[in-house]
Amino acid sequence: MNIEALHREYAAGTTTPAQIVEAIFARIASEGVHPVWISLIPKEQVLQRAAALQNQDPTKLPLYGIPFAVKDNIDVANHPTTAGCPAYAFTPTESATVVAKLEAAGAILIGKTNMDQFATGLVGTRSPYGAPSSVFSKDHISGGSSSGSAVAVASGLVAFSLGTDTAGSGRVPAMFNNLIGLKPSRGVLSTHGVVPACRTLDCVSIFTQTAADAAAVLDVASGPDPKDPYSRTPTPGAGASPWAAASTFKFGVPAPSALQFFGDTHNPALYQAAITALKSLGGEPVEFDLAPLLAAAQLLYKGPWVAERYAVISDFIQAHAAEMDPTVAKIINGAASYTAVDYFDSAYKLQHHLRQTEQAWKAFDLILLPTAPRTFTHAEIAESPIERNSQLGFYTNFVNLLDLSAVAVPAGMRPDGLPFGVTLIGKTLAEAALLPLADSLQRKLNQTLGGSKDLLAGTTPLKPATTPTGTLLMAVVGAHLTGQPLNWQLTDRGGKLVRTCRTHPDYKFYALKNTTPPKPGLVRVPGFEGKGIEVEIWALPSDTVGSFVDGVPQPLSIGKLRLEDGTLVMGFLVEPEATQDAFEITNLGGWRNYLATLKK
Template sequence: MKQTIETLSVESLRVAYGEKRTTPEEVVREIIRLAERDSEMNVWITPPRMERIQPYLDALAAFDPNQAPLWGIPFAIKDNIDLAGVPTTAGCPDYQYVPREHAVVVDRLIRAGAIPVGKTNLDQFATGLVGVRSPYGETRNAIREELISGGSSSGSAVAVARGHAAFSLGTDTAGSGRVPAALNGLVGYKPSLGAWPTKGVVPACASLDCVSVFANSLEDALEIDRVLRGLEPTDPWSRELSPLAPELPARLVLPAGELSFFGPYADEYRWAWKRAIEKLESLGLPIEYVDTGLFQEAADLLYGGPFVEERWASLGGFIEAHPDSVLPVTAGILRPSAESSYDGASVFKAIHALQAIKLESNRLLSNAVLVMPTSGGTWTREQVRNDPVRTNTQMGLYTNHCNLLELCGAAIPFGEAAEGVPFGITLFAPSSRENLAIGAALAATSGSAQPEKTAAAGHTFVAVCGLHMRGYALEKQMLQLGAKFVREARTAPKYALYRLPTVPPKPGMVKREGQGKAIELEIWEMPLASFGSFVSDIPGPLGIGKVELEDGTEVPGFVCEGYAAAGAEDITSFGGWRAIE
């Protein structure tokens, strides 16, 4: 079998497995072939090998594919994230150790049926945005090998872009999960601080570190978020943040005036940004152009203030004990200078300044999404070798502010700056409104902020709110009937949701004028030729009726007869089936 960059995704593999066109083992063998083909690109530290992957393939027999949302989906892991029994190096051979347990995020993915295939290269100790700071070799760009791959999650990005994995885990403290995405034509999603656990991740700046995901589509990134999001009681940095339900913001916030661009394609990047603005303006969402200087103020605090000392707090002991084990450029960044004037008072002054900037940032982004270029340019690998600090610093121009201000970031491809030179934008939102960044990103990638009001000829929309949704047992039935997922949506605030005492439990949605709530659901498009048999197989008290959406439109969808509520648990307050199942 053959897998390409376009088809190696969560959705395509799920369909291929369901139709018996391939198996997870065949997919893994092809991944191994591709990784060996690309061995000179320095993507991997622990590359895909069947003897390491086979136990995970064997374990799939114990899973029900209909209950495991990532069954058989291969993924790559940045080598500062633990995979039990495999060395974690953080890009430093002398630092390596063999963990006994998976990082929490890796464990959650494996429990969902995903297959870890190997550990990827990175800028040493996740210190860099360029992808060339590794004793395991410079990771080459997936499209044009003379260009940098971006870092620090260099191998994780290139692994997905070259078809070595359907998705990959990276980390993101200052842009490491977004810059490589932009430079290799991928989606890179960095959730809010604490949304995904970081236990089992080698710290860079522990209070600012995030695990991130690289994927070929935003939909795939959302699939990963559903598995990884949630409080981990043993992780001191973990937080309980609401599940993502994409929603359009009230407005987009864009930088006023000319932005700075750099590198050999500076002019091309400038024109790509102007084209991006034109497309964003065509979405129909209100746009506000503002002075974004406050975001630069926050970015300056990350490496131009005492926060940089947190990296030394995590790694200083190792570097002091092993001074020859660390690359000179890495040590130079991590080691405090003899002239450093930072003291305890400096830390608190920076915290106080940052709080004031956060207040202004949250006000500015109230019900809004900030849009910036993911990167203001790129470099050749040779240029970075010749000027390692300045070139690296410029790569963080539009990313460094993110975690200090507790923002999430959805980096999405947005065409090309030049032939073979991808361009991308990032949509930022506060941690309390991550769904706005995702909603705006989905609108931008689809080219419209308005959902389709009518189905294609010969088809009908169907609203599903339970086991027919993606990742649940009856999704397979939807695919077999030729239905395609269209979008996530919510009902008008007029519905109650009940957990019916069936085996397995199912949701029942009942219209309650004046007493209900907006319920999260999915809109699918189904051929009319399949719709009749679909409806006839639905057992009572469920049925198909008109479901009113929050935009006032009505579509056919699952409803429940009112009498069933008497013996069922009222779960309306959860707002949807995904919140409890």
């Protein structure tokens, strides 16, 4: 089940939202509520919602009739929130901001999904409501803590679901169930109405079968929220991802000696296949030191950040520890021993690791890692619940601490029939840029959607944005071209070459006098019918454009330039007066052709 397919069926009149709801509830009645769900919205209430939608214009509702689920630490008005602990349950009068946004866009909420209690775990087994299994094996865990949310999507009960992610809970279950798991940067999705785990690190996550669906949900659900003090309002240049428009990019991979699979024999080869696939999409692997990221990860559960979990439920755990999952109670109770001194010591360490990773990011645009080293059976988790949970977070625990964005991507099937997954990790606020690449990578490595036999090839690819996140397109014609003396002014600002093309035919081109280094001038002459002038289009981080423009000397200027396809971009122009004593080179079609004539 995916958004595109449902909208196609609604448009064709082959089904209705009410019929979809009836089919979902029939399946749940047949399969049972637990362990995937903790509770359902009453069927009659959901049917009323579906009937009301049929009187609205689908073209004005981007998620018209799309069924979804939310993890049971996310509030739904007048419906219990348990956080996976019955003794903690309360009934909110207001829905979480993200839920309200999704419903306003036409989505239909089916129910609240199972989870590791208080979102403490990556296994999906720490719940009194049962332990969901991977849709591929009843013996293997679903992953957690957003266990039910992942299984509900992978099994086709809903088209998308919301989870939460502090340490990897929106990514590990995605791998174990062959899903896209989008973990946006902190603050992109409001956490107002979400029971915190670590409030300073928590993110609402999105599970879907395709990257296009994740992008559609992100578009609806994101945005600043005055009710959430950790909500973000992006500034110009925030999340700048010039690489997303380029034909080539660089991606970080750890040294082979740093990789850990904890005894698994299948996943190393699948990870190497993912590297090969990303190379075929234009990526160049760059080896980097994983150690600073792993050192930061250690702070999450072996440092005072675990005390945030205690801060959320300190009164409750003191009175109800016996009613909690024993492993969860042990982890959270242990946090009470941390002091303010411990916090500051760890904060200093984290800042050190952050600076180390900032240096590493200068060598690449994104990182490719296994989502999890391996999977486990329910029996294996029961044997060693804390150690093996820790192993699952080997490649995920550092991401929120370092304020990064991530998309977990299905990456093929193992010989034993279980899915493997990798994660694309980007800088802060780069999630929208990661999703089209995730789509392309999924199409290289995977054939089916979730736990179904539906083919990914039957869905529409997600195209990258013409202008990537946080960037501005700039056309250059002379000394700033690749290999020319001022090209460094683009590359030093993080600019990436997007493509080479031509201007609209109505431009004349001149070699200017008395310029150092030599520079050309481009002038639009309405009615002139030439062949267009060769230009390079560069994507620049928006917050660097001001300093770039400030360095442009007279008689040159930056203005709107029309390309051969009619689109407008910023680009170099010249004051017409400067062309009076210049040498016209329009017939040569570009600056490189002119320079070639000088060598003859």
